[in-house]
Amino acid sequence: MFKWFRKNLDLGCRLFTTDKSEFGTAGCIVQKDGVRHILTCRHVVADKDSAEPVESSRVHMMGHGGQSIDVGRVFEFGSSDSPQEDWALVRLEGDGAAISNRIPHIVGHLHPKPFALNELSIGMKVRKFGAMSKLTAGEISGISISLSEVNDEDSNVGMIQIVPFYDGQHRGEKYDRFCQKGDSGSLVVSCERPCRPVGLLQKRGTGVIGRGFAICLDEIAKNTSIHLD
DSSP, rough: OOOOGGOOOOOTTTEETTTSOEEEEEEEEEEEETEEEEOOOOOBBBBBTTTOOOTOOOOEOHHHHHHHEEEEEEEEOOOOSOGGOOOOEEEEGGGGOOOOSOOOOTOOOOOSOOOOOOGGOTOHHHHHHHTTTEEEEEEEEEEEEBBBBHBBGGGGGGGEEEEOOSSSHHHHHHSOSSSEEEEEEEEEEEEESBEEEEEEEEEEEETTTTTTEEEEHHHHHHHOOOOEE
């Protein structure tokens, strides 16, 4: 059962650390060792001085009423070696404990099993709700790609590329871009019902207007022993 979140906290709300040096989006709720966490991107919770996350740093979400609410602390994060490691877990505490896996305008029920990388296909329609660009639709245009052929970004080998898509059926969707700055950490899901997780939005692309790149959620889950709440 899904409930309205206490104090207007939704997944898709703005997420940031106390120093507010970076901000991004609260992606999804996962369980690790029986404890609930928010999954987002590593760079979203990085410290302003070191550009590295600091374990136990307090993390806040911006509620729909504009209030900043302490929801937990940085608990675990990937390495800085590659974009595929750009993930972080925020352990939910206090007011954060009330948050569940409901994403505005997207899901009534979120399927707990993410797509494996080999289950994805070119042309597959996806959606996301981000802190900045809100509800957008896209289609997968590349899987496990190397951007060195596009714009010399060799470090993005293995990413899922998504370009904007609009089918005229979903009110409120923006279709000139899939993402923008501040959407990092958004959960990308399939358009089919029930919605299945595809990936964690890692960055917006250069060159092609509105393009974004996501990390396969199944790969994160396998490497971190997490599962959707």
